Amino acid sequence: MNEKILIETASRLFADDKGLLAMDESNPTCNKRFAKLGIPQTVEARRSYRELIITAPGLAESISGVILYDETIRQQKKDGTPFLKILADAGIIPGIKVDTGAKDLAAHPGEKVTEGLDGLRNRLNEYFQMGARFAKWRAVLIIGEGIPSRSCIEANAHALARYAALCQEAGLVPIVEPEVLMDGGHTLERCRVVTEEVLRNVFVQLNCQRVLLEGIVLKPNMVLPGLTCPTQESEDEVANTTMKSLWRTVPAAVPGIAFLSGGQSAELASARLNMMNHRFKTQLPWALAFSFARAIQQPALEIWRGEEASVKSAQQVLLHRARCNRAARRGEYTQAMEKIGL
Numbered sequence: 001m002n003e004k005i006l007i008e009t010a011s012r013l014f015a016d017d018k019g020l021l022a023m024d025e026s027n028p029t030c031n032k033r034f035a036k037l038g039i040p041q042t043v044e045a046r047r048s049y050r051e052l053i054i055t056a057p058g059l060a061e062s063i064s065g066v067i068l069y070d071e072t073i074r075q076q077k078k079d080g081t082p083f084l085k086i087l088a089d090a091g092i093i094p095g096i097k098v099d100t101g102a103k104d105l106a107a108h109p110g111e112k113v114t115e116g117l118d119g120l121r122n123r124l125n126e127y128f129q130m131g132a133r134f135a136k137w138r139a140v141l142i143i144g145e146g147i148p149s150r151s152c153i154e155a156n157a158h159a160l161a162r163y164a165a166l167c168q169e170a171g172l173v174p175i176v177e178p179e180v181l182m183d184g185g186h187t188l189e190r191c192r193v194v195t196e197e198v199l200r201n202v203f204v205q206l207n208c209q210r211v212l213l214e215g216i217v218l219k220p221n222m223v224l225p226g227l228t229c230p231t232q233e234s235e236d237e238v239a240n241t242t243m244k245s246l247w248r249t250v251p252a253a254v255p256g257i258a259f260l261s262g263g264q265s266a267e268l269a270s271a272r273l274n275m276m277n278h279r280f281k282t283q284l285p286w287a288l289a290f291s292f293a294r295a296i297q298q299p300a301l302e303i304w305r306g307e308e309a310s311v312k313s314a315q316q317v318l319l320h321r322a323r324c325n326r327a328a329r330r331g332e333y334t335q336a337m338e339k340i341g342l
């Protein structure tokens with residue numbers, strides 16, 4: 001394992017208060033989002049949309065790395081320039097989603113386990129040869145009556161750790177993403193308990209599989225009340241509770257934490273990240289950043305809607321969200337930024 005490469009990549013991903021842009025939706029997920037807006041669900045529409053994102057002028061000012069999907073990492077701009085070349089020229093590090101999705105966990109109704117370990121070593125080597133320097137694997141934990149079960153938490157943590165060890169062997173920094181979903185009516189407190197249990201298990205398994213903690217990126221959920229919970233806590237409480245959970249469970253050797261957005265509105269995701277950095281940044285052992293998909297892309301997607309004429313305005317909105325989140329890393333994001341569209 002080349003520890004130096006891994007540590008360097010991880011540090012570049014968190015440098016200059018930048019963050020990650022997740023644009024690694026699988027084809028079914030991307031198609032679902034397109035369908036809602038009446039965008040054709042074709043290879044060409046997905047390619048055009050990803051071209052819009054990658055060519056947004058000045059994206060690299062706020063974004064250090066993008067997470068791609070297998071289809072996208074092999075694609076080109078309309079003029080034939082490979083996406084990977086555009087990213088390399090801009091100084092943006094390419095990453096790749098390598099799990100093959102969350103599937104039903106046998107004998108555990110309502111629970112999922114993420115698959116993709118078979119043949120992973122070969123796939124990782126191919127992606128490294130192509131130029132990818134980090135990877136992503138997302139585990140999904142659902143809160144409900146009696147779930148997540150211990151066995152679901154352990155199965156997902158074990159798979160995340162096996163994936164992470166294989167990534168490091170191939171020279172790729174693993175993004176370790178255990179996502180406790182926001183869906184449901186559970187309280188903030190329940191999310192806190194589950195998130196802490198999940199993170200504790202993940203780090204036990206990472207250590208067990210001899211993963212170098214200095215060479216990973218943790219991508220957790222923020223600790224939030226369920227979407228339909230009648231009590232929705234303030235940014236302050238969300239920031240406090242999330243920090244408390246991370247402090248208790250994430251070793252100081254981890255270089256950085258890059259939150260997923262998980263279906264929060266774009267503005268709330270920025271405001272909550274900002275609050276955490278504003279209040280705690282100077283006391284933290286790790287960088288606190290973002291690796292958002294929806295909270296960066298969704299407003300732009302809603303403007304683009306598959307129309308060539310809307311590409312420029314969609315790119316402006318995308319860049320705006322990226323800048324807001326960079327400001328949130330510094331604890332300098334304000335509501336005023338949204339009004340004047342800086």
Ligand code: 13P
Nearest residue numbers: 022260261262292293294
């Ligand atoms: P969201 O920010 O939309 O939750 O997506 C992040 C991600 O990469 C999901 O795996």
